[in-house]
Amino acid sequence: MSVIGEISRWAIPFLLLVVPVVAFLRKVPVYESFVSGAEEGFKTGVRILPFLIGMLVAMRIFIDSGALELLGRALRPLLLRLGLDPNLTAIIPLAIMRPLSGSGALGVATQLIYRYGPDSFIGRLASTLQGSTDTTFFVLTVYFGSVGIRKYRYALKLGLLADLVGLLAAIWIVTKVF
Amino acid sequence: MVNLVWLILLVSGILAAAATGRIDTVTASALKAAEMGVEVAFELIGVMSLWLGLMRLAEEAGLVKGIARLFGPAIRILFPSLKPDSPALGAIIMNLSANILGLGNAATPFGLKAMQELQKENPEPEVASPAMCTFLALNTSAITLIPATIIAVRLKAQSAHPTEIIGPTIFATGCAMTAAIIADRFFRRGQKL
Structure with missing residues (x-):
């Protein structure tokens, strides 16, 4: 744990030191090369801007309007009938939010952790879930948008399937371990 | 698929806000989110320029x-x-x-x-x-x-x-x-x- 923490702490300074030095030794004009590469940063940023705004606007309206909460409440009886443990229903909004929005999911997870306590079943499950999957939908729209892909083929299905497996695995392991 | 999800997020959000008497939040959220999109993108431009610059160095050095x-x-x-x-x-x-x-x-x-x-x-x-x-x-x-x-x-x-x-x-x-x-x-x- 502390080893990995140390690696994370040193990774960026290490790269910032080693890459320019090695490049210099290999006769790369370091400063000019850096600048010409950095130029792409602006272009990429501007290119993904419309996709970011499109997704963020839809997402914020969906969360702030209370639609997320309503959907969670509507899904509850259905999932209970399918045999879901009643203790798990508190996690539904987070499970819906996770693939859609990183900041949204973090907000929901934080609320759950405070309401149920960080060391409760729901608190641990929310923590595990938050750390274990990514914002599939958001990443897809921005990454594909940045290179002009319109047809996602099976990418969305694949990402959401992985999220579902992550959710089930998180529930299983948290039930087992604690 | 993306088109549909996007539309559902918008429509269900606005309908839910209308039904619960919170229609004002839609306006505020939409404008705030649009602003946030620019903030996120601009923050990203700085970090991205740094890493893409370094990446170019690493490429040219054969790393x-x-x-x-x-x-x-x-x-x-x-x-x-x-x-x-x-x-x-x-x-x-x-x-x-x-x-x-x-x-x-x-x-x-x-x-x-x-x-x-x-x-x-x-x-x-x-x-x-x-x-x-x-x-x-x-x-x-x-x-x-x-x-x-x-x-x-x-x-x-x-x-x-x-x-x-x-x-x-x-x-x-x-x-x-x-x-x-x-x-x-x-x-x-x-x-x-």
């Missing part, structure tokens, strides 16, 4: 190729459609490593760079290539060794053991990643065009 050659064999199994010395491999490896180390803001520039490289080898520029689907599946399910943000939240909420969720998190994300890799194979075979 990216070196990394690709070092880790390539393992990664290449997952990307059979790419050329063995494809520049995309280096960017993909950098993105996944940054993800694993939890360096979120370094991961995005490498990821976008990988997409650009993959797009260069894509025969149909408007349709996602199989390699892109594999990459995004790996990217969104990738293991994070230390979920730093959530540990910070737990610490603030006075957890007795803020880091106890690291093990379960790695397990869950490992399952998701394995499922993504296996399912990717099936989807790819089913979708041969």
